[in-house]
Amino acid sequence: MKVLRYGRVAAVIAVGAIALTACGGNSGAGNSTPAGSSSAAVDYSGLSGTITAGGSSAQSNAQTAWTAGFTAQAKNVKINYDKSQGSGGGVTNFTAGSYDFAGSDAYLNADQAAKVQAVCGPGGAVNLPVYLDGVAIVFNLQGVDKLQLSSETVAKIFKQEIKTWDDAAIKADNPGVTLPATAITTVTRSDGSGTTQNFTNYLSQVAPSVWTDPVSNKWPIAGSSAQQGGSGVVNTVKAGNGTIGYADHSAIDTLKSASIKAGDKYVAFSAEGVTKAIEAGVTAAPSEVKGDLSQKIDYTKLTSGDAYPIPLISYDIVCTKFKDAKQAELTKAYIGYIASDQGQKIAAKNAGSAPLPADLAAKIAETLKTVS
Numbered sequence: 001m002k003v004l005r006y007g008r009v010a011a012v013i014a015v016g017a018i019a020l021t022a023c024g025g026n027s028g029a030g031n032s033t034p035a036g037s038s039s040a041a042v043d044y045s046g047l048s049g050t051i052t053a054g055g056s057s058a059q060s061n062a063q064t065a066w067t068a069g070f071t072a073q074a075k076n077v078k079i080n081y082d083k084s085q086g087s088g089g090g091v092t093n094f095t096a097g098s099y100d101f102a103g104s105d106a107y108l109n110a111d112q113a114a115k116v117q118a119v120c121g122p123g124g125a126v127n128l129p130v131y132l133d134g135v136a137i138v139f140n141l142q143g144v145d146k147l148q149l150s151s152e153t154v155a156k157i158f159k160q161e162i163k164t165w166d167d168a169a170i171k172a173d174n175p176g177v178t179l180p181a182t183a184i185t186t187v188t189r190s191d192g193s194g195t196t197q198n199f200t201n202y203l204s205q206v207a208p209s210v211w212t213d214p215v216s217n218k219w220p221i222a223g224s225s226a227q228q229g230g231s232g233v234v235n236t237v238k239a240g241n242g243t244i245g246y247a248d249h250s251a252i253d254t255l256k257s258a259s260i261k262a263g264d265k266y267v268a269f270s271a272e273g274v275t276k277a278i279e280a281g282v283t284a285a286p287s288e289v290k291g292d293l294s295q296k297i298d299y300t301k302l303t304s305g306d307a308y309p310i311p312l313i314s315y316d317i318v319c320t321k322f323k324d325a326k327q328a329e330l331t332k333a334y335i336g337y338i339a340s341d342q343g344q345k346i347a348a349k350n351a352g353s354a355p356l357p358a359d360l361a362a363k364i365a366e367t368l369k370t371v372s
Helices: 013-020 060-073 083-095 110-115 151-158 168-173 194-206 229-239 271-281 325-339 341-351 358-370
Strands: 048-055 076-082 101-104 125-140 185-189 225-227 243-248 259-262 265-267 282-284 295-297 311-319
Touching: 048 083, 048 325, 060 076, 060 325, 060 341, 076 083, 076 325, 083 101, 083 110, 083 194, 083 229, 125 194, 125 229, 125 271, 125 325, 125 341, 125 358, 151 168, 151 185, 151 194, 151 243, 151 259, 185 194, 185 229, 194 243, 194 311, 225 229, 229 243, 271 282, 271 311, 295 311, 311 325, 325 341, 325 358
Parallel strands: 048 076, 048 101, 185 225, 185 243
Antiparallel strands: 101 311, 125 243, 125 311, 259 265, 282 295
16 A cells, blocks of 8 residues: 555545545455455435544544545535544543544543443443554654654653753664754643553553553653644644654654664554554453454564554444434444445545554444444
């Protein structure tokens, strides 16, 4: 798959989405095959109503593209996805009954899963992994266009133990590169963020002697430049000099991102690298909810030199049973579209994401059949 980089979804998405309606089937083999189990186009023209959702800012570009593509076919459907909430706000609003589904870069924890029963009933909610991308370590340093970082160096930077760009650890990762004595400014999320949870989980697994802080959707260390949303991080890094932050790769626009060490190589982000990471380091997470598809990432296994070391799995979370049957069918249709060949191709084109493996897409389709 050709990897494309862009910052904004093009105005022609709807036209492209209609063209992709005719696309079907799988183009590869094995688990890296793109999503979809059928080449038959689905007729959405009879649907009507409004879907209200929000959460993950990592899904932002993809949700914009998915909304345009879906509503080009389902012309009587309106989709309101609020990306400003972040994953934490999305889950909070979902558990309060305000959303038809929540976008989140982390699956529900035990407390959230228990709380959601008040809205979804005793069957609870299912976590459906619909978006595969990566956490990019973005930087803006005058005179430096390329940067390599080991996991331990990344951890020490964000722990604020490394304070200047000419530190010996950064020099060791970047032989032959002239690094200035510029002070480092770390830029982090101020809101509850699934991207933060993924990033702190990565640090805790690969650099446990350095990163002793908890895995959390709230940034655990004081002293950084804390910003609302992924766009806040990106814009602050872009506006500074000596700045470094983390964000979903689809959101970084023209910012440079570091290559991260995996094994004995430094790996730049690519959709193919994310796919290899999913194949190498992901297993099903334990769940008591039938049809739940939460995935657990073991970052310590991503050492092949081909796998991008910080993959991101983002979920759409839905009740197993809706209070309104019509709303259930409408939401199921949209999420089914997202996980289909059409939806995944549109996300790849407009958000640079990796396609869902065929077996995972098939499991999403089976789970959606049980939602009512």
